[in-house]
Amino acid sequence: MVDKPAPDASRRSEKSRRAIYAAALALVGEAGYPKTTVEAIAARAGVGKQTIYRWWSSKADVLLEAFLDLAGQAARAAGHQPxxxxxxxxxxxxxxxxxxxxxxxxxxxxxxxxxxxxxxxxxxxxxxxxxxxxxxxxxxxxxxxxxxxxxxxxxxxxxxxxxxxxxxxxxxxxxxxxxxxxxxxxxxxxxxxxxxxxxxxxxx
Amino acid sequence: MVDKPAPDASRRSEKSRRAIYAAALALVGEAGYPKTTVEAIAARAGVGKQTIYRWWSSKADVLLEAFLDLAGQAARAAGHQPxxxxxxxxxxxxxxxxxxxxxxxxxxxxxxxxxxxxxxxxxxxxxxxxxxxxxxxxxxxxxxxxxxxxxxxxxxxxxxxxxxxxxxxxxxxxxxxxxxxxxxxxxxxxxxxxxxxxxxxxxx
Amino acid sequence: MVDKPAPDASRRSEKSRRAIYAAALALVGEAGYPKTTVEAIAARAGVGKQTIYRWWSSKADVLLEAFLDLAGQAARAAGHQPxxxxxxxxxxxxxxxxxxxxxxxxxxxxxxxxxxxxxxxxxxxxxxxxxxxxxxxxxxxxxxxxxxxxxxxxxxxxxxxxxxxxxxxxxxxxxxxxxxxxxxxxxxxxxxxxxxxxxxxxxx
Amino acid sequence: MVDKPAPDASRRSEKSRRAIYAAALALVGEAGYPKTTVEAIAARAGVGKQTIYRWWSSKADVLLEAFLDLAGQAARAAGHQPxxxxxxxxxxxxxxxxxxxxxxxxxxxxxxxxxxxxxxxxxxxxxxxxxxxxxxxxxxxxxxxxxxxxxxxxxxxxxxxxxxxxxxxxxxxxxxxxxxxxxxxxxxxxxxxxxxxxxxxxxx
DNA sequence: TGTTAATCGAGACGGTACGTCCAGTCTTTGG
DNA sequence: CCAAAGACTGGACGTACCGTCTCGATTAACA
CATH class of the missing domain: 1.10.357.10 (Tetracycline Repressor, domain 2)
Structure with missing residues (x-):
C-alpha cells in the first residue's frame, strides 16, 4: 500500500483555507452539523472539493481546525494573556x-x-x-x-x-x-x- | 395535510422488534455508529426497511429504544431493586x-x-x-x-x-x-x- | 469476489426505462455525446442515478438500448415488414x-x-x-x-x-x-x- | 478579447515533444484510449501538464500528431517511396x-x-x-x-x-x-x- | 559570456462527472 | 392485510481528470 505523496504545504492557498474555515463555521451555525456537508462547504467557500480533501480527512477535521483558528483569533482579539x-x-x-x-x-x-x-x-x-x-x-x-x-x-x-x-x-x-x-x-x-x-x- | 394513519400497534410483530433491537445493538458494537445504517439493521434483522420506518423515526430512535430495552433487561436480571x-x-x-x-x-x-x-x-x-x-x-x-x-x-x-x-x-x-x-x-x-x-x- | 444480487427485472419501472431512453436520445441529439453524462440523463429523466446504474453498465450501454428501442419503434411504425x-x-x-x-x-x-x-x-x-x-x-x-x-x-x-x-x-x-x-x-x-x-x- | 501570445516555437523542447509522443502512443497501446489521460501522458513523459496544453489542444490532438510522427518515421524507415x-x-x-x-x-x-x-x-x-x-x-x-x-x-x-x-x-x-x-x-x-x-x- | 525572458517540471487550484452508498418513500408479492 | 423484499428518487460521498494558474529552475537566444 503506497501513500500518495503528501501535498506541498508551501504552495497552499491561504485564501482558500480562510474561505473554507469561514464557510464551515457559518454552515454549522446556520444549518447544523448534519447539513454541513463537504460539498456545501466547498460550494460556499468557492473551492473545489478536492481542495478540502487534499488538506483534511473529513468534515470533522475541517471543523476542528476551523474552530481552533476561531478560538485563536478570539484569544488574540481579547488580549495578550489569551x-x-x-x-x-x-x-x-x-x-x-x-x-x-x-x-x-x-x-x-x-x-x-x-x-x-x-x-x-x-x-x-x-x-x-x-x-x-x-x-x-x-x-x-x-x-x-x-x-x-x-x-x-x-x-x-x-x-x-x-x-x-x-x-x-x-x-x-x-x-x-x-x-x-x-x-x-x-x-x-x-x-x-x-x-x-x-x-x-x-x-x- | 393528513397524517398517515398510525400503524396498528396491536398487530405489531414482536419477533421483528426483538430482532431489530438485537441487530442494532450488535452492529453498533461491531461496526460503530456511523456504519450502523438502517439498511444494515434491516438486513441483519431479516426485516424490511419499511418495518423499521413504520415504528421508529430514525436509527438514533431505534438505538435509544434498543438500549432502553437492554437496560431494562439488565436491571431485571440484576435484582429486584433495579x-x-x-x-x-x-x-x-x-x-x-x-x-x-x-x-x-x-x-x-x-x-x-x-x-x-x-x-x-x-x-x-x-x-x-x-x-x-x-x-x-x-x-x-x-x-x-x-x-x-x-x-x-x-x-x-x-x-x-x-x-x-x-x-x-x-x-x-x-x-x-x-x-x-x-x-x-x-x-x-x-x-x-x-x-x-x-x-x-x-x-x- | 461476489457479484451483487441481480436486480429483479419483474419489478422494474417501465416508466423510468422509457424516460431514460428518451432523455438519452434527446441529450445526444442536442448536446452531443461527450456532454451526455449519466448525471444529465438521470436529471432529465427525473430518475435517480442508481436506477441507471442498476440496469446498465455505462452510458454507451444505455444509448445502445435506447437506440435499439428507437429502431424497433420506427420499424413497427413503418410497416409490418420491418x-x-x-x-x-x-x-x-x-x-x-x-x-x-x-x-x-x-x-x-x-x-x-x-x-x-x-x-x-x-x-x-x-x-x-x-x-x-x-x-x-x-x-x-x-x-x-x-x-x-x-x-x-x-x-x-x-x-x-x-x-x-x-x-x-x-x-x-x-x-x-x-x-x-x-x-x-x-x-x-x-x-x-x-x-x-x-x-x-x-x-x- | 486578446488571444494569449502564441508560444515561441523556436524555444520548444524537442526532448519533451518526443517524450510526449512516445508516452501517448505507449499508453494508448497499453491502457486503451479512455485511460490515456493528459495527466497520465504528462506523468509518463516526465513533463508538466502545461507543456502539453501549451502545444496541443486536447489529448486527441496529441495522439493525432504522435501518430502522424510515427507514420512518418515508419515510412522513412521503410524506404524512399513512402x-x-x-x-x-x-x-x-x-x-x-x-x-x-x-x-x-x-x-x-x-x-x-x-x-x-x-x-x-x-x-x-x-x-x-x-x-x-x-x-x-x-x-x-x-x-x-x-x-x-x-x-x-x-x-x-x-x-x-x-x-x-x-x-x-x-x-x-x-x-x-x-x-x-x-x-x-x-x-x-x-x-x-x-x-x-x-x-x-x-x-x- | 552574462542577461533575460520564455519554457520547463511540478502540482495546487476551481470544477464536473464519476460510480457507490444510504436515506426515506413507494410498490409488488407471498404468508 | 401485513410484512419481506427491494426498486425508486434524491443527494452526499470520496476519487479522477479536466484545463488553468502559479511557482522556482533550467535553458537558449541576444546583448
Whole structure:
C-alpha cells in the first residue's frame, strides 16, 4: 500500500483555507452539523472539493481546525494573556469570574454549534475526540490546574488535593449541563458549584 | 395535510422488534455508529426497511429504544431493586459503592458503544438528546438526589445544599472522563471524587 | 469476489426505462455525446442515478438500448415488414432503392447523433462494439446477403460470389463516407456504387 | 478579447515533444484510449501538464500528431517511396499486393490501438475527424486514385469510372471490417475484394 | 559570456462527472 | 392485510481528470 505523496504545504492557498474555515463555521451555525456537508462547504467557500480533501480527512477535521483558528483569533482579539485565569489571591472569586465568562461563551451562538458538533463527533470518532481533547479541552483544563496549584501554595487549597481532579468538580458539571442539556446554566449555578467544590457539601 | 394513519400497534410483530433491537445493538458494537445504517439493521434483522420506518423515526430512535430495552433487561436480571442507591447511613461509602459499580458498567463493552453513540447523537440532535436525558440519564440522577436528600435528613449533608447540583460534583466528572476520554476512570478516582465533594478542597 | 444480487427485472419501472431512453436520445441529439453524462440523463429523466446504474453498465450501454428501442419503434411504425429489401426481380433497382432510403435515414438528424456516437464508442470499447455490430449492423447486412442469394438463384449474380463479401462493395463505402465524413453521400453516389459493384470497373 | 501570445516555437523542447509522443502512443497501446489521460501522458513523459496544453489542444490532438510522427518515421524507415502503390501494369496484382500490406499493418498492434482510437474520436469530434481524414486517410486514398487513373490510361479501367469512388469498392470494406470488427480480415478476403471490384458480381 | 525572458517540471487550484452508498418513500408479492 | 423484499428518487460521498494558474529552475537566444 503506497501513500500518495503528501501535498506541498508551501504552495497552499491561504485564501482558500480562510474561505473554507469561514464557510464551515457559518454552515454549522446556520444549518447544523448534519447539513454541513463537504460539498456545501466547498460550494460556499468557492473551492473545489478536492481542495478540502487534499488538506483534511473529513468534515470533522475541517471543523476542528476551523474552530481552533476561531478560538485563536478570539484569544488574540481579547488580549495578550489569551485564556489565563486571574490570580487575585481570592480563589473563589477568581473561579467564579472565569466560570461566568465561560457561561457567556457557551451561550454565544457563534461558538455553540461548532463546539457542540465537534464534541459530538469526538465521542464517536476516537481519533478526532483525542485531538479535540488534547488541543482544545486539556489546555483549558490545565489553566485551572495551574490556578489550583497556585492556591495550594497560598494555603487556600489542601496540599493533598490533586488539582487535575479537583478542577473537574466545577468544570465537568458545567460541561455536562451545557453539552447534554441536562439542566440550564447560569451565573448562580456556577457560583454555587464553586462554593460546593471549595467547602464540600457535608456539614463543616 | 393528513397524517398517515398510525400503524396498528396491536398487530405489531414482536419477533421483528426483538430482532431489530438485537441487530442494532450488535452492529453498533461491531461496526460503530456511523456504519450502523438502517439498511444494515434491516438486513441483519431479516426485516424490511419499511418495518423499521413504520415504528421508529430514525436509527438514533431505534438505538435509544434498543438500549432502553437492554437496560431494562439488565436491571431485571440484576435484582429486584433495579438501580436504587443503598442507604446504609454511611453516605460516603454508599456513593463510592454505586460509583464503583458505574465504573464497571461504563467499561463493559456491551454498553459502551451504544451509550456513547446515543450520547453523541443526543448532543447534536436536540430532540433525541432530550429523550435520552429524560428517559435514561435523569432517572439515574434522581436516585442520587434522593439519596442526598435522605442524607440531609440524617444531618450528613448541609440543609442549604441543592441535591440536584450537589450530585453533579461526582457524577459529571466521571461522565466527562468517560464520554470525552479526557482521562482514565478507576475506583480510586471515583473514591476521590466523593471525598472532595463531601468535604471540599479548601482547608477545613 | 461476489457479484451483487441481480436486480429483479419483474419489478422494474417501465416508466423510468422509457424516460431514460428518451432523455438519452434527446441529450445526444442536442448536446452531443461527450456532454451526455449519466448525471444529465438521470436529471432529465427525473430518475435517480442508481436506477441507471442498476440496469446498465455505462452510458454507451444505455444509448445502445435506447437506440435499439428507437429502431424497433420506427420499424413497427413503418410497416409490418420491418426492414426487408424488396425483390422485384431487378436487383440493381432494388439495391438502389434501399440505399437511397438508407441515405435518407443517415441524413436524418434524429438518427445521426446517436448512431454516430454508438459507432464511435464501439470502435474503442470492444464489448459494446460487438453488441452494436451483432444487434444492429449485422441484421441489416444479412438482409442484403439474403437479397443477393435470391439474385444468385435468379441468375443475376454469379454463383461463385460470396454474398457476405459482395454486399460490402456498396454498403461499406456508404458507411465510411458517412461515418468518417470522407466525402458527401447522395442518391447519385449510391446508384454509382451499385453499378460498379454489379459490373465491375474493368472494361467488359 | 486578446488571444494569449502564441508560444515561441523556436524555444520548444524537442526532448519533451518526443517524450510526449512516445508516452501517448505507449499508453494508448497499453491502457486503451479512455485511460490515456493528459495527466497520465504528462506523468509518463516526465513533463508538466502545461507543456502539453501549451502545444496541443486536447489529448486527441496529441495522439493525432504522435501518430502522424510515427507514420512518418515508419515510412522513412521503410524506404524512399513512402506509400506509393506499385505500377507493374497488372492492376489486380498491384492492388492485391498493397492491400495485403495494409492487412499486415492493420493487424500490427503498434498501429492498431492509436489508429482505432483516433478514428473513434474523429467520428464524434468533427474537427478532429476532418484533420484525421485530410492528413492521414485522404492522402492514402489519393494514391489509389492515382493508380486507378494510370490504369484508365492503360485501358484496364473504364474511362467513365470515377476513381475516387471506385477505390472505395475495396478500401471501404476492408476499413469497415477492421474498424467495426464486422468480420475478420485476411489476404484471401482482400484478394476477393479486388476481383469483385474489377469484374463485378453480375455474370459477365 | 552574462542577461533575460520564455519554457520547463511540478502540482495546487476551481470544477464536473464519476460510480457507490444510504436515506426515506413507494410498490409488488407471498404468508 | 401485513410484512419481506427491494426498486425508486434524491443527494452526499470520496476519487479522477479536466484545463488553468502559479511557482522556482533550467535553458537558449541576444546583448
Amino acid at each position: 485564556d489565563a485565569i486571574p490570580d487575585t489571591g481570592d480563589l473563589a472569586a477568581d473561579l467564579k469570574a472565569v466560570l461566568r465568562a465561560t457561561v457567556d461563551e457557551l451561550l454565544d451562538p457563534r461558538f455553540e454549534a461548532p463546539s457542540r458538533a465537534l464534541a459530538a463527533e469526538g465521542l464517536v470518532n476516537e481519533a478526532l475526540g483525542r485531538e479535540f481533547v488534547s488541543r482544545l479541552l486539556e489546555p483549558q483544563l490545565q489553566l485551572y490546574a495551574a490556578r489550583l496549584r497556585s492556591a495550594q501554595d497560598a494555603g487556600h487549597v489542601r496540599r493533598d488535593v490533586d488539582p487535575r481532579i479537583a478542577l473537574e468538580l466545577f468544570v465537568s458539571p458545567l460541561a455536562q449541563r451545557w453539552l447534554q442539556r441536562t439542566a440550564p446554566i447560569s451565573y448562580a449555578y456556577t457560583d454555587t458549584l464553586v462554593e460546593y467544590a471549595l467547602h464540600g457539601i457535608a456539614p463543616r | 438501580d436504587a442507591i443503598p442507604d446504609t447511613g454511611d453516605l460516603a461509602a454508599d456513593l463510592k459503592a454505586v460509583l464503583r459499580a458505574t465504573v464497571d458498567e461504563l467499561l463493559d463493552p456491551r454498553f459502551e458503544a451504544p451509550s456513547r453513540a446515543l450520547a453523541a447523537e443526543g448532543l447534536v440532535n436536540e430532540a433525541l438528546g432530550r429523550e435520552f436525558v429524560s428517559r435514561l440519564l435523569e432517572p439515574q440522577l434522581q436516585l442520587y438526589a434522593a439519596r442526598l436528600r435522605s442524607a440531609q435528613d440524617a444531618g450528613h449533608v448541609r440543609r442549604d445544599v441543592d441535591p440536584r447540583i450537589a450530585l453533579e460534583l461526582f457524577v459529571s466528572p466521571l461522565a466527562q472522563r468517560w464520554l470525552q476520554r479526557t482521562a482514565p476512570i478507576s475506583y480510586a478516582y471515583t473514591d476521590t471524587l466523593v471525598e472532595y465533594a463531601l468535604h471540599g478542597i479548601a482547608p477545613r | 426492414d426487408a429489401i424488396p425483390d422485384t426481380g431487378d436487383l440493381a433497382a432494388d439495391l438502389k432503392a434501399v440505399l437511397r432510403a438508407t441515405v435518407d435515414e443517415l441524413l436524418d438528424p434524429r438518427f445521426e447523433a446517436p448512431s454516430r456516437a454508438l459507432a464511435a464508442e464501439g470502435l474503442v470499447n470492444e464489448a459494446l462494439g460487438r453488441e452494436f455490430v451483432s444487434r444492429l449492423l449485422e441484421p441489416q447486412l444479412q438482409l442484403y446477403a439474403a437479397r443477393l442469394r435470391s439474385a444468385q438463384d435468379a441468375g443475376h449474380v454469379r454463383r461463385d460470389v460470396d454474398p457476405r463479401i459482395a454486399l460490402e462493395l456498396f454498403v461499406s463505402p456508404l458507411a465510411q463516407r458517412w461515418l468518417q465524413r470522407t466525402a458527401p453521400i447522395s442518391y447519385a453516389y449510391t446508384d454509382t456504387l451499385v453499378e460498379y459493384a454489379l459490373h465491375g470497373i474493368a472494361p467488359r | 506509400d506509393a502503390i506499385p505500377d507493374t501494369g497488372d492492376l489486380a496484382a498491384d492492388l492485391k499486393a498493397v492491400l495485403r500490406a495494409t492487412v499486415d499493418e492493420l493487424l500490427d498492434p503498434r498501429f492498431e490501438a492509436p489508429s482505432r482510437a483516433l478514428a473513434a474520436e474523429g467520428l464524434v469530434n468533427e474537427a478532429l475527424g476532418r484533420e484525421f481524414v485530410s492528413r492521414l486517410l485522404e492522402p492514402q486514398l489519393q494514391l489509389y486514385a492515382a493508380r486507378l487513373r494510370s490504369a484508365q490510361d492503360a485501358g484496364h479501367v473504364r474511362r467513365d469510372v470515377d476513381p475516387r469512388i471506385a477505390l472505395e469498392l475495396f478500401v471501404s470494406p476492408l476499413a469497415q471490417r477492421w474498424l467495426q470488427r464486422t468480420a475478420p480480415i485476411s489476404y484471401a478476403y482482400t484478394d476477393t475484394l479486388v476481383e469483385y471490384a474489377l469484374h463485378g458480381i453480375a455474370p459477365r
